[in-house]
Amino acid sequence: MNIDSIQNGVVIDHITAGKGMKLVELLGLNESELSVAIIKNVHSRKMGKKDIIKIDADIPFNLDVIGYVDPEATVDIIRNGKLVEKKRIGQPEILKGVIRCKNPRCITSVEQELKHIFKLVDGEYRCIYCETKAD
Amino acid sequence: MRSVIDVMDLSVGELDELIETATDIINHPDDYADVCHRKKLATLFFEPSTRTRMSFEAAMYELGGNVISMSEASSSSAAKGESVADTVKTVSNYVDIIAMRHPKEGAALVAANNATVPVINAGDGGHCHPTQTLADLLTIHREKGRFDNLTIGFCGDLKFGRTVHSLCSAMARYPGSRFVLISPEELKLPSYVKKNVLKSQNIPYTQTTDLEGSLQELDILYMTRIQRERFFSEEEYVRLKDSYILTAEKMKNAPEQMIVMHPLPRVNEISVAVDDDPRACYFKQVLNGKYMRMALIMKLLKEAGRI
Numbered sequence: 001m002n003i004d005s006i007q008n009g010v011v012i013d014h015i016t017a018g019k020g021m022k023l024v025e026l027l028g029l030n031e032s033e034l035s036v037a038i039i040k041n042v043h044s045r046k047m048g049k050k051d052i053i054k055i056d057a058d059i060p061f062n063l064d065v066i067g068y069v070d071p072e073a074t075v076d077i078i079r080n081g082k083l084v085e086k087k088r089i090g091q092p093e094i095l096k097g098v099i100r101c102k103n104p105r106c107i108t109s110v111e112q113e114l115k116h117i118f119k120l121v122d123g124e125y126r127c128i129y130c131e132t133k134a135d
Numbered sequence: 136m137r138s139v140i141d142v143m144d145l146s147v148g149e150l151d152e153l154i155e156t157a158t159d160i161i162n163h164p165d166d167y168a169d170v171c172h173r174k175k176l177a178t179l180f181f182e183p184s185t186r187t188r189m190s191f192e193a194a195m196y197e198l199g200g201n202v203i204s205m206s207e208a209s210s211s212s213a214a215k216g217e218s219v220a221d222t223v224k225t226v227s228n229y230v231d232i233i234a235m236r237h238p239k240e241g242a243a244l245v246a247a248n249n250a251t252v253p254v255i256n257a258g259d260g261g262h263c264h265p266t267q268t269l270a271d272l273l274t275i276h277r278e279k280g281r282f283d284n285l286t287i288g289f290c291g292d293l294k295f296g297r298t299v300h301s302l303c304s305a306m307a308r309y310p311g312s313r314f315v316l317i318s319p320e321e322l323k324l325p326s327y328v329k330k331n332v333l334k335s336q337n338i339p340y341t342q343t344t345d346l347e348g349s350l351q352e353l354d355i356l357y358m359t360r361i362q363r364e365r366f367f368s369e370e371e372y373v374r375l376k377d378s379y380i381l382t383a384e385k386m387k388n389a390p391e392q393m394i395v396m397h398p399l400p401r402v403n404e405i406s407v408a409v410d411d412d413p414r415a416c417y418f419k420q421v422l423n424g425k426y427m428r429m430a431l432i433m434k435l436l437k438e439a440g441r442i
Contacts, residue, residue, distance in 0.1 A: 105260050107239040112218045114245060122331065129241020130262055133327065 005054075011076040012053040012066060017041050020051030023069045026098065027061065034059070064092040068099070068125070093120050099134055106130035137438045138247035138254040139431065142265040142301045147308050149434075153269060154276050156430035157423070164197070170433055171200030171442060177230040178204045179222065179246075180257070181237040186399065186421065187257050187266070191234040194428035203230060220249040227251040231441045232432060235259075238364075253435035255428075261295045261362075267398050268301040269431060270424030271357075274416055275306075277423065278394045279354065284311030288349055290379050291317075291359035291404060293324040298398040299359060300324075304332050314340040315349050319378045321371070322361070346379050350389040356381070358397045358404050358417075376402070383408040396420055 015023060020038055029036050035056035044050040058079070066073050067089035077085040095118040101108045107129050108116050118125040118134050125134035139145065145153070160167050176195040178188050192202045219237065223246045226233060235246050236257040243256035243263070258264040272282075279285060287306060289299045293316055303324070306312045314333065316324050323342060333340050343349055350356065361376045363369075381395065386409055389395075397405055397417040409415050436442040 103240065105238075105240050107219065107237070107241040107245050107259075110239060111220065111242075111245055114218075114220075122335070126327075127241070129244055130260070131240075131327075 006056050006078045007081050008058045009054065009056045009078050010058070010061065011055075011078060013050070013074045013076055014044070014047065014070075015051040015053065015073045016047070016070050017049035017051055019070045019073075020053055023051075023066065023073075024053060026065045026069060029053070029055065062098065063087070063089050064095050065098050067092040068095055091120060094118070095120075095125060095134075099125070101127040101130065101132055102135060103127065103130050103132040106132060136247075136251065136253055137435055138243075138250070138256075139265050139435065140243045140247055140254075140256045140259075141263045142268040142305050144265070150269075150272060150305070153427060153430045153434065154273055156433065157273050157426040158277075160426050160429055167198055167429065167433075169199040171195060171198035171231075171436065174198075174200040174232070174436060174441060175230040176200060176202045176432065177226050177233045178202060178257075179226065179233060179235040179237075180205065181219075181235070181242070182258075184236050184258060187236060188234075190266075190421070190425050191255075191257060191428055191432075194425050194432060197425070198429055198432060200231075200432075219245045222246075223250040223254065231439075232436055234428075252441075253439050255431060255435065258297070261297050263301060264297050264398075265301060266424060266428050266431065267298045268305050269427035270420050271298070271302050271396060271398070272305060273423040273427050274394075274396060274420045275355065278416055278419070282306065282309040282312075285309075285354045286313040286315065286352055287355045287357060288315040288317055288353040289324070289357045289359070290346055290381075292322045292361045292375075293318040293359070294322040295362055296359040299357065300328050300332075302357065303328065307332050307336055307338050312338060314338065315353060316340060316342045317344065317346050317349055317379070318342075319344060319375055321375060322378075346381070347385055347388060350385070350393065353390065353393050356389070356393055356395050358395065358401070360397075360400065360402055360404055380404055380406065381409055382406045383412065386412055386414070389414070 024030050037054040039052040041049045071091040075087040097115050100116045108114050117128045119128050180188050195202050219242050227250045232253050234255045234257045238260050240260035240262035243259040247254040293299050363372050394414050394416045
């Protein structure tokens with residue numbers, strides 16, 4: 001499958017092999033009705049193996065999710081069959097509403113509609129409320 | 136709006152300033168008797184803590200201010216399911232400053248993010264308790280006359296003991312600090328505290344289970360209670376609760392100049408007989424806590440332009 005097989009959509013490329021499914025899950029694509037192709041263990045000259053996700057729809061993404069799962073992944077925006085933008089996400093400093101704090105003593109476990117927010121501290125994501133490390 | 140959630144929200148310079156103010160309050164209490172005239176403090180205690188609440192209330196009254204309190208959390212709006220955010224948004228309309236204790240970690244940050252008046256964290260679960268650390272720092276300053284080159288032994292529950300984590304972080308900022316971490320295996324200082332506070336700054340520390348063997352090298356012994364409320368299992372609590380008991384006999388082997396501190400309340404980890412030892416400073420900490428809370432209330436109200 002090639003990038004140009006999508007007319008208007010997004011290709012998440014250079015995903016470390018094995019992380020594609022987690023990304024699909026966190027992006028909610030497993031429950032979506034969009035046309036999504038998940039390609040696992042594709043040969044890559046640079047990476048050896050990689051995963052690729054292709055979404056045949058021009059929809060907004062929480063890029064932080066991608067940066068959290070795999071900071072090396074790239075996002076290609078395709079319009080009219082052409083690559084119009086290529087983004088390298090990197091590791092986000094703040095994660096808002098991406099993952100949940102698992103600490104039962106944390107205020108996020110009881111406070112209504114409180115967004116779960118994690119901050120990158122010394123290479124680890126920690127809940128900004130209770131400072132518990134993300135799983 | 137400036138709030139204080141963690142003692143690390145305050146710079147070393149600000150800590151010095153608070154200690155200076157507290158010392159001046161001790162020496163000239165009348166000069167501060169009307170500083171907060173017609174100002175109100177709300178004490179929002181979602182879990183019981185008689186001593187901290189009374190300390191805040193005494194502090195505000197001694198500054199000439201007034202206090203309004205929530206009745207027991209079990210009969211308040213919280214019991215009806217109101218969020219912390221909504222509670223503080225409401226209470227902000229009535230008062231100039233809020234002191235809040237809550238059993239959940241991070242509750243104080245939620246309060247600070249939603250209040251329109253300064254919030255002081257009076258304890259958020261096992262997370263932070265900055266005004267206890269302020270009390271500890273004033274006690275160290277008054278008893279030892281310095282913050283640098285001190286060896287501090289923390290003993291007891293170093294895992295859940297928030298006062299230990301906070302004081303450890305605060306003292307790590309002064310040159311020559313050294314820590315002796317005395318605890319059962321199960322209640323050792325969490326690795327993230329060791330990594331972020333001690334290892335990252337190359338601060339020397341040792342870990343041991345032996346209290347008596349450690350006493351000789353200490354300038355300060357900071358005892359803590361094994362807290363029942365931090366355990367999910369009663370069995371685990373019962374097994375560990377009597378791990379360390381400081382007795383008058385053990386104090387005979389401690390240095391003449393070593394002081395004993397404890398955030399209180401104690402259960403049985405310090406024998407009552409130790410209270411008469413001039414090195415016992417835990418009741419002085421209580422009084423020092425009130426002075427530091429006075430200094431902090433004044434500082435935050437000044438910064439908020441309310442006094």
